[in-house]
Amino acid sequence: MTAFLTMRDAVARLGGRTVLDGANLLVERGELVAVVGPNGAGKSSLIRAFAGLLPLAGGVARLRGDDVAGLSPHARADRAAYLPQERRIAWNLPAVEVAALGAPFLSAAEALERARGALAEVEAAHLADRGVAEMSGGERARVVLARALATGADALLVDEPIAGLDPEAQLMVLERLRARADAGQAVLVSLHDLPLAARFADRAAVLDRGRVVADGAPLEALTREVLEQVFGLTGRWVEGPDGPLLSAGRRHSPPVGSVTEPTGA
Structure with missing residues (x-):
């Protein structure tokens, strides 16, 4: 059976820099796959390539078996929803109207009904009629x-849906x-928090310099060797009451007290 999200040997460039360099990834319906890696590894580029927002110079990204580059915007939107890191909204619209923008192909009444259901799902039904410019970053x-x-x-x-949010959010x-994911959607999410990736994801895909260098169950992908070579960490996983916890330190952390005091001007 063909995976719902398929990337094969993907190559992409931005500003003359290679951001994907032969990346491979499969995501089935019913899976939550966390893409993890250091800053600049290509996580956002990989997700944008699946959304059809980053053209590939080589390889292919497919949605439900079809090359995303050949799909119309309507067909892409029907198959995959994209949530970028950027949360800025230009107009001070009520939250329910912003959420309804996610269902542009429904009637206005149906879109608003679905929007209210989605706001309730994220525990934000009370924000439905408030303007988004009047909200905190976490509410937005x-x-x-x-x-x-x-x-x-x-x-x-x-x-990066949890960047800047408090722990409960x-x-x-x-x-x-x-x-x-449990209800049958294919979910691909980029994360920096490795313990949360290990807790919630079926698989972790470790991206380093545009390549998927490890892919498997989170603790199988995030081995000591991968933590050291990709993230610059020395550490080990320990089992906590609510899932795996990572005990780690920087590989090249200077000893305490070794910082040179600044000299006077």
């Missing part, structure tokens, strides 16, 4: 997540994405 993050959930697409492509977001 819930609204844009609701917009992605309102699409009803078969896949969710989510780029981070757990809420990942619980909702986990529930969507």
Whole structure:
């Protein structure tokens, strides 16, 4: 059976720099796959390539078996919802209207109904009639997540959805994405928090310099060797009451007290 999201030997460049260099990844419906890696590894580029927003110079990215480059915007939106890192919204619209933008192919009444359901799903029903410019960053993050959930697409492509959120909100977001995967959607999410990736994801795909260098169950992909070589960490996993925890330090951390004191001007 063909995976819902398929990337083979993907190559992409931005500003003359190679951001994907032969990347390979498969995501089935019913899976939550976390893309992890250091800053600049290509995580956002990989997700944008699946969304059809980053043209490939080589290889292919497919949605439900079809090359994303050959799909119309309507067909792409029907198959995959994309949530970027950027949460800025230009107009001070009510939250329910922003969330309804995720369902542009429904009637206005149907879109608003779906939007209210998505806001309730992210515990933001009370924000429905408030303008997004009047919200905190965390509240706005819930609204844009609701917009992605309102699409009803078969896949969710989510780029750093928990960045800047407080711990409770981070757990809420990942619980909702986990529930969507359990309900049959294909969920691809980029994360920096390795313990949360290990807790919620079926698989971790480790990206380093544009290549997927490890892919498997989180603790099988995030071995000591991978932690050291890719993330510059020395560490080990320990089992906590709510899932795996990472005990780690920097590989080249200077000893305490070794910082040179600044000299006077």
